[in-house]
Amino acid sequence: MTDINLDDLTHLQAINKKLTSGYHISEQDTLMWQELDQHIDAYRALFNALGHDLQHDSRGYYYFGSDESTPNMGKISRAIALTIYILIEHYANTGKDPMRALFDEVNDLELMQTLVQINKHLFDQLEIFSGSDLRKDVYLRMVRLGLAREVENGFMLQAPIYRYIDALMEVNEETYLGDDE
Amino acid sequence: MIPAKKLLNTLTEHWGVLELLFKRFKMADFSLKDVQNAIKQKQPSWSNERIYKETNRLLNQDIIIPLAKSSQLEINRAIADFATFLLQEEHLGLAQEINVLVDDLARLGNRLAKAGEIEDYDELRRFSRIMDDRVRKIMKLFSHNENAILNIVEQAKANNAVQSLQKRYQAVIEAFDEYIEPMLEMVDIRGDFHACFNTIETQISLQIEQIDRLGKSYQDKRMLEQLRTRILEMHLVGRESLRKSADMLMPLREELRRNNLITRQAAKVLGLVRKNGVDNMLSAVQPNFVSDSQRFSLGQQRHIIAYMAGLVDFEHDEYELPEHQDVPAYQSPNIPDYNDVKSQFKKRFKKATKKSQPLLSFLDESYPDLDADEMLFLYQKLISDGDLEISQSQEKVKIKIAQQHFSLYPFNSSPADDKQATEQ
Numbered sequence: 001m002t003d004i005n006l007d008d009l010t011h012l013q014a015i016n017k018k019l020t021s022g023y024h025i026s027e028q029d030t031l032m033w034q035e036l037d038q039h040i041d042a043y044r045a046l047f048n049a050l051g052h053d054l055q056h057d058s059r060g061y062y063y064f065g066s067d068e069s070t071p072n073m074g075k076i077s078r079a080i081a082l083t084i085y086i087l088i089e090h091y092a093n094t095g096k097d098p099m100r101a102l103f104d105e106v107n108d109l110e111l112m113q114t115l116v117q118i119n120k121h122l123f124d125q126l127e128i129f130s131g132s133d134l135r136k137d138v139y140l141r142m143v144r145l146g147l148a149r150e151v152e153n154g155f156m157l158q159a160p161i162y163r164y165i166d167a168l169m170e171v172n173e174e175t176y177l178g179d180d181e
Numbered sequence: 182m183i184p185a186k187k188l189l190n191t192l193t194e195h196w197g198v199l200e201l202l203f204k205r206f207k208m209a210d211f212s213l214k215d216v217q218n219a220i221k222q223k224q225p226s227w228s229n230e231r232i233y234k235e236t237n238r239l240l241n242q243d244i245i246i247p248l249a250k251s252s253q254l255e256i257n258r259a260i261a262d263f264a265t266f267l268l269q270e271e272h273l274g275l276a277q278e279i280n281v282l283v284d285d286l287a288r289l290g291n292r293l294a295k296a297g298e299i300e301d302y303d304e305l306r307r308f309s310r311i312m313d314d315r316v317r318k319i320m321k322l323f324s325h326n327e328n329a330i331l332n333i334v335e336q337a338k339a340n341n342a343v344q345s346l347q348k349r350y351q352a353v354i355e356a357f358d359e360y361i362e363p364m365l366e367m368v369d370i371r372g373d374f375h376a377c378f379n380t381i382e383t384q385i386s387l388q389i390e391q392i393d394r395l396g397k398s399y400q401d402k403r404m405l406e407q408l409r410t411r412i413l414e415m416h417l418v419g420r421e422s423l424r425k426s427a428d429m430l431m432p433l434r435e436e437l438r439r440n441n442l443i444t445r446q447a448a449k450v451l452g453l454v455r456k457n458g459v460d461n462m463l464s465a466v467q468p469n470f471v472s473d474s475q476r477f478s479l480g481q482q483r484h485i486i487a488y489m490a491g492l493v494d495f496e497h498d499e500y501e502l503p504e505h506q507d508v509p510a511y512q513s514p515n516i517p518d519y520n521d522v523k524s525q526f527k528k529r530f531k532k533a534t535k536k537s538q539p540l541l542s543f544l545d546e547s548y549p550d551l552d553a554d555e556m557l558f559l560y561q562k563l564i565s566d567g568d569l570e571i572s573q574s575q576e577k578v579k580i581k582i583a584q585q586h587f588s589l590y591p592f593n594s595s596p597a598d599d600k601q602a603t604e605q
Contacts, residue, residue, distance in 0.1 A: 022470035051487030066469040077467040082459055088447040099440050125459045163468040170466045171450045
């Protein structure tokens, strides 16, 4: 049993607030990240007892694992997934190294417009009809979840995107949920 | 023949120019004009005449030589090799090169053994010198290739996201397939390389033994010993260098494989999504997030589980009855026995029945040690006793007993009706 000294956990309140809202704490959130890094055992024990599942990914982020999403959250997550997969394809098509470009390039409004234009058919299903829709419905939400950060003229994706890349590798024909004709 | 010192002077003087030419043209040819431009760039203050003279100097000393049947020029091969060595701009050699040298080494080893057999010490010396030279060459190649691989790795890692994956990693893949893998195969403990060195080593050891035994040509012994050490060292260095090279290249190769995998998978998944719809395809795999609305409800399964887990550990603090000896001994209040009080009261008021006396003042006088509450206890005992004749006064009276003030309708000692006291 880990002894938890609440006095040591100076950022508990901020961390708890962020994590319970689905935020991913990555290395860019220096203060909270360091705090978690130093007292990981205490935090894990504490959150476990509260029924949260604190996950640490070695690629540099902490989050609360969850087995289910609210319908709304699920929709957002699918939109983010689609955007990221389309981004990977887009970078690959333009001859860039997708994994590098994904984290190094700024996603500006122009890029968003291009993405939506090229994949209109797909984004229509998620009621995203323009680049600014994409910005509002996907990128701003990614910022709120700690998957991206806002920079001068766009967004930069952050390490927690790896959750989607892991998910990508899991997809195959069997995961298809549709009813067969 | 150009004196070496003169050549070296020219080289030091024009090293900047040569470096520039070398880096810009990378072994390709260039024109006289290019050379002059390069000099001009390095020495902007020089006059055209001076530049012309210096160019001629480079040409005359064979540092820059004309290509056959052309007005184009190139850097002298020997100088270029020297420059690659100095600049560490090495290009990866072939595994074959090393292989050929090793084969040659094996051949020379056999000749050496033969020369030893017929006791031809001049030959022995000659072969051992040639072998020594070969070994040095191999070592040079190892370090050269190691540097070349370092360059390749650096280039591949250089922040150049615009370049396509295929291009960026081409050199890595080539290096791996054409150098590292055959080389690893070669230096493998069961490979030819190893066997060959074993043979050479035994051959040389045998010669050394022979020399020891016969006592002839003793000065050659040292040379042979040195050769043997050098071969062993080469073997070690080679293995080390290959291991290092492979370690540098491996992550990049993995990265490439993974990147390709991700790109392919993304294309495949998007294809499936186009066919089957976003929700159908992605619902099963999408990452889930904790959301705000869940924060305020305990409805989530894991919350309940945590709660139940908490319950399992829950224990009542068991209620412990006090042990007999733990109970503090009963301390009777400082009250005199009621019966004594009663008899004293009767005794006292038998005589003075004519005049009613306040009960409390009687108590106060008789038991001055009692506290107020103890006094009141006796008082209420007395007034509720049916045997005594007391009466209640009709006026409210303030009485001081045991330093406390009370205002009440006091009972007095007189034959009267029993009434309840109203205490305040």
